Amino acid sequence: MVFPYTSSTANSISSAASLPPRPYHRSGHPTSSPTDGVAKCSAVRRLILVLVSMFIIFSCIISIAWLILKPKTPLFKLDSLNVSNFAVSESKHIISGNFAIVILMTNPNKKMNLYFDNFDASVFYRKTCLSMTSIKPLSLEKMERTSFAAELKANSHRSLKREELKDLGEKLRRGWVDFEVNMWVSTTFGAGNWLSMKRSMAVNCKNLNVIFSSSSKSTGMLEDQIIENCVVVYS
Numbered sequence: 001m002v003f004p005y006t007s008s009t010a011n012s013i014s015s016a017a018s019l020p021p022r023p024y025h026r027s028g029h030p031t032s033s034p035t036d037g038v039a040k041c042s043a044v045r046r047l048i049l050v051l052v053s054m055f056i057i058f059s060c061i062i063s064i065a066w067l068i069l070k071p072k073t074p075l076f077k078l079d080s081l082n083v084s085n086f087a088v089s090e091s092k093h094i095i096s097g098n099f100a101i102v103i104l105m106t107n108p109n110k111k112m113n114l115y116f117d118n119f120d121a122s123v124f125y126r127k128t129c130l131s132m133t134s135i136k137p138l139s140l141e142k143m144e145r146t147s148f149a150a151e152l153k154a155n156s157h158r159s160l161k162r163e164e165l166k167d168l169g170e171k172l173r174r175g176w177v178d179f180e181v182n183m184w185v186s187t188t189f190g191a192g193n194w195l196s197m198k199r200s201m202a203v204n205c206k207n208l209n210v211i212f213s214s215s216s217k218s219t220g221m222l223e224d225q226i227i228e229n230c231v232v233v234y235s
């Protein structure tokens with residue numbers, strides 16, 4: 001029983017030995033290289049898989065945190081707008097003036113602080129920017145409401161389009177002009193020390209009717225208290 005078994009084994013060994021050499025030997029590559037490469041490949045693949053799953057899990061945690069915290073857009077409202085040294089030259093198509101604004105800001109978030117890192121404000125008449133200023137960074141605690149004042153000087157004379165100017169002259173004769181205040185704010189929403197999100201927003205405060213009551217029409221102030229909040233658009 002044992003003998004035929006061993007003989008068959010011996011046969012198979014001898015037939016294996018008589019096989020032609022493997023192509024790897026002929027091409028000169030070491031025989032161990034393909035298996036090593038496969039091992040390396042699967043290790044890299046496993047590492048990528050781990051990294052990708054970690055990234056997905058981390059993103060999920062962040063998304064769930066935001067869903068729970070529900071970040072709300074800050075509220076902006078123009079509290080005051082005074083104009084002085086207002087001058088319009090219809091013949092030269094130019095307009096200039098100094099503007100003093102007070103902006104009321106509210107953080108409607110119960111669980112998040114807001115940081116306004118980059119804050120620019122400007123006064124517009126129609127599409128023309130009359131004056132612009134940068135406001136120093138400020139922060140708003142949870143549910144905090146605060147106001148800030150800014151002076152926008154007549155840094156240069158701005159030229160208006162012919163039809164805009166005609167329109168403006170007409171309004172000024174009737175004693176009022178509707179200005180706009182636009183702001184560009186880069187806001188960081190922060191919860192605790194580890195969770196923060198940066199968003200840029202454009203704030204548009206429209207239909208700010210300024211009454212010029214003096215005969216010279218060079219100074220004016222807001223007609224009524226503004227009730228509406230400015231429109232905020234994320235960019």
Ligand SMILES: *[C@@H]1O[C@H](CO)[C@@H](O)[C@H](O)[C@H]1NC(C)=O
Nearest residue numbers: 080081082100101102149221
């Ligand atoms: C605008 O003028 C009014 C009246 O003179 C004054 O009470 C208010 O503080 C002024 N606002 C600004 C922003 O200067």
